[in-house]
Amino acid sequence: MLYRTAGQFKTSYQADQALFPVRQDAFLLAVILAFAWVIFPLMASEFAYQTLLIPILIYSLAALGLNILTGYAGQLSLGTAAFMGVGAYACYKLVTLMPWLNPVVAILFSGVFSAGVGVAFGIPSLRIKGFYLAIATLAAQFFLVWLFEKWGWLYNYNASGAIQVPNLEMFGVYVAGPQASSVTQYYVVLAIVTLMTLLCINLTRGNLGRTWKATRDMDIAAELIGINLMRSKLTAFAVSSYVVGVAGALFVFMWRGAAEPNLFDIPLSFRILFIAIIGGLGSVLGNYLGAILIVGLPVVLNTLPEALGIPISSATVEHLNIMIVGSLIIFFLIIEPHGLARLWALIREKLIIWPFPH
Amino acid sequence: MKTFTRIAAVAALGALMGTSALAEGLYTPNLAYRTGPFAATGIPLMNGQADYMNMLNARDGGIGGVMIDFDECETGYSTEKGVECYEKTKGKAIVTQPWSTGITLQVLPKSNVDEIPILAPGYGFSPMADGKVFQWAFNTPLSYWDGASIILKYLQDQGDLSGKKIAFLHLDHPFGKEPLPYLEQKAEAQGFELLPIPVGLKEMQNQSAQWLQIRRERPDYVIMWGWGAMNAGAITEAVKTKFPMENMLGVWWSGHDADLKIVGDAGKGYKSVSWSFPNPDAPVMADIKQHVIDAGKSQSNEEEMQGVFYSRGLVISAILAEGIAVAQEHTGKAEISPADLRWGLENLNFTEARLEELGMTGMVPPFSTSCSNHTGHSGGWILEWDGAKFVKASDLIMPDSEAISELEMAKAKEYAEANAPWPVNEDCEM
Structure with a gap:
């Protein structure tokens, strides 16, 4: 009914391979974008910006970066948080060494450093696969966090060992630091995330994306049809680490405002991996759904008892929250092991053929 | 189905608009951690803080005739949850009690914008003692x-x-x-x-x-x-x-x-x-036992009450309560604002006599604060x-206050420069 595709004829291959072969998809996306760009900013409170909108976007972007590597190119990585850290520290050094630099340029440029580090740690992927590669990326995780702690130059020899985001201006408006307003930060994050998502969708649909998928599905076969595995794997590491690094810079500069080295430790890597897995490996939409479930839902659940006027202690809410989110994760993975994106794809398919199931 | 949609609508609205359940009195949230890896040390501290405020509410009807709305927001010692709690409570809170150095570091730069005092007794950033630079942060009585x-x-x-x-x-x-x-x-x-x-x-x-x-x-x-x-x-x-x-x-x-x-x-x-030091014979302990523990309003127990950490929790709440009382006396109104509380915390004077009045003799050394000294440097046992x-x-x-204050001023200046523009309290003459 809602998804009736009758009458939408495709007359060329180009139309068949378009980003939105079904018109309703484009319409749905337009509605979501309208919400993100216009309606949320009009009605969101400071609390909603700082605990829901901004973090969900940033976590989605980080998961998207990981998904390129793990979901599209099939290289399992446990070092996402460390690559985010590289982005964040690079951005910190850039803006403190060159205070005149435009903050958005600094954020986009800091991803280059993390891409470089990612490629360096991706070299072992040419020889090892699967769980063994996961262990190699785990080494990146431990080494980089250790480096963030020990290399004083990275945090400008600050006594506490933490980095603090200074007030940064762009066209006379503060975009980062304590003086920046949430709505500006939200728009900066939204713009960068939209841009990155568009880039990633097109990359994964294009030539590069197909070589990644071929590498993932069977590397020997891919090599036989003439794909250069080294180039395929290293570009996946580079693009993935770039996106993750930008997410890391946004994480600290547009949201947290300060960071200590152990923030980029393994729990954050796991969190992003969970978002990618629950959302669905090998999909772009899944990262957003996963981030909403893992980052957004606990916050909403935390405010529920108070909003409904149920007197219950904050610690109990926290315990309940962990139980509810945990069981939801298991529930979703049981009904659809391929993640939320696949679940949506199934629902959409059912809607298209409704009311006549096969 | 109808009720479900209504609940969902309320939930969505609540989440978007920020919760604003109405509560009576002065809202003093505590970013507590009763869960997570540090819960064992957190619980006695949180219990001590909550029990002292509950005792004041039960015994005196609050402070200066206003009830204290002492609320906890659970962080599990995680910085991320801490910031969530800060955003949730800052709308009507008169104080922030961040309870971790990580959360303090996050909230500190925002204090100049949101203008809510941060009370971090015995933790946080040592240079916060320089009250001219860190106008809104207090780490009494010792850094x-x-x-x-x-x-x-x-x-x-x-x-x-x-x-x-x-x-x-x-x-x-x-x-x-x-x-x-x-x-x-x-x-x-x-x-x-x-x-x-x-x-x-x-x-x-x-x-x-x-x-x-x-x-x-x-x-x-x-x-x-x-x-x-x-x-x-x-x-x-x-x-x-x-x-x-x-x-x-x-x-x-x-x-x-x-x-x-x-x-x-x-x-x-x-x-x-x-x-801080536990003094089981102090009158305040008897009051807490009578008004809070025996009334079943506490999560604490006899054994925990003897400990150092529980009594430290009491002292922390006593510092906050005293700040409120001083501010009320100064402004002449009972419902004080965050800015009034800052004045109160800058003008604390815990003398031996005042401690005896509060029934807390020997539980904390005497100390006083000023607009340039946000720590008090009480000394310790x-x-x-x-x-x-x-x-x-x-x-x-x-x-050794002399060497310390020199170091404090230097580090505070460094911090302010790194975070420019950083407003400094020019009116403070001390």
Whole structure:
């Protein structure tokens, strides 16, 4: 009914391979974008910006970066948080060494450093696969966090060992630091995330994306049809680490405002991996759904008892929250092991053929 | 279905608009951690804080005739949750009690914009003592640099420190690194050798490598800056390696009764510096027992109430309550604003007489604050574990304020410059 595709004829291959072969998809996306760009900013409170909108976007972007590597190119990585850290520290050094630099340029440029580090740690992927590669990326995780702690130059020899985001201006408006307003930060994050998502969708649909998928599905076969595995794997590491690094810079500069080295430790890597897995490996939409479930839902659940006027202690809410989110994760993975994106794809398919199931 | 949609709508609305449940009185949220890896040390502190405020509400009907709406927001000691709680509570809160160095560092730069005082008693960033720069932050009554200074003074009394070797066993985290600049300065001035030994967050429970190093280096003293699981780890490891306990000293967060009960008699002689001390005979304890514990409004119990941490929680709430009372007296209104509370906290005067009035004699050393001094530098006691509980092992020792305030001003200035534009309190003449 809602998804009736009758009458939408495709007359060329180009139309068949378009980003939105079904018109309703484009319409749905337009509605979501309208919400993100216009309606949320009009009605969101400071609390909603700082605990829901901004973090969900940033976590989605980080998961998207990981998904390129793990979901599209099939290289399992446990070092996402460390690559985010590289982005964040690079951005910190850039803006403190060159205070005149435009903050958005600094954020986009800091991803280059993390891409470089990612490629360096991706070299072992040419020889090892699967769980063994996961262990190699785990080494990146431990080494980089250790480096963030020990290399004083990275945090400008600050006594506490933490980095603090200074007030940064762009066209006379503060975009980062304590003086920046949430709505500006939200728009900066939204713009960068939209841009990155568009880039990633097109990359994964294009030539590069197909070589990644071929590498993932069977590397020997891919090599036989003439794909250069080294180039395929290293570009996946580079693009993935770039996106993750930008997410890391946004994480600290547009949201947290300060960071200590152990923030980029393994729990954050796991969190992003969970978002990618629950959302669905090998999909772009899944990262957003996963981030909403893992980052957004606990916050909403935390405010529920108070909003409904149920007197219950904050610690109990926290315990309940962990139980509810945990069981939801298991529930979703049981009904659809391929993640939320696949679940949506199934629902959409059912809607298209409704009311006549096969 | 209809009710479900309605609930969902309420939930969505609540989440988007920020919750604004109406409550009576002065809202003083506490970013508590009763869950997570640090819960064991958090619970007695949180109970002490909550019980004191509940006692004031039950006994006096609040402060100055206004009830105190003391609420907890659970963080589990996670910085991310801490920021969530801060955003949730800042709308109507008159104070922020961040309860972790990580959360304090996040909230500190926002304090100038949101104009809500941060009360971080005995933790946070030592240069916060410079009230002209950190207008909205308070770390009464002692900063970490004061604590390090008191420990060194105590050791100096035991014998000249020059030529001695002091190991500094600390958590590899902003909290643990905090006293390093001061200790390094002192090591040079007094001629002792400082041996910093970091303990990573992942190695807290297994410190065999660190203690192997201590055994090899044979330091004369071990100073410990530990928190949570690190304390118990270090103390059991010290017992195992037969390090002389009387030569081991910790900061106030390393003096938790439960950590030492694990080793019992073997921990005899372990010391910890403290700015609070349990006094079971104090009138305030009887009031709490009568109005809160016996009334069933507390989550605490008799045994916990005897401990150092519970009484520290009481002192923390007493500092906040006094700040409110001073502000009410100054402004002449009962419903004070965050800015009024800041004035109150800047004009605290805990004299012996005032402590007796509050029924808290001997529970905290006398101290006073001003617009330029947000710490108070009260001085502290060295407590010693006697095998079953902590007892006082020294008189009140005052920190070496001169050297500290110089370092504070320098570091505060550095911070303000790195975070420019940073407003400074120009009106403060002191």
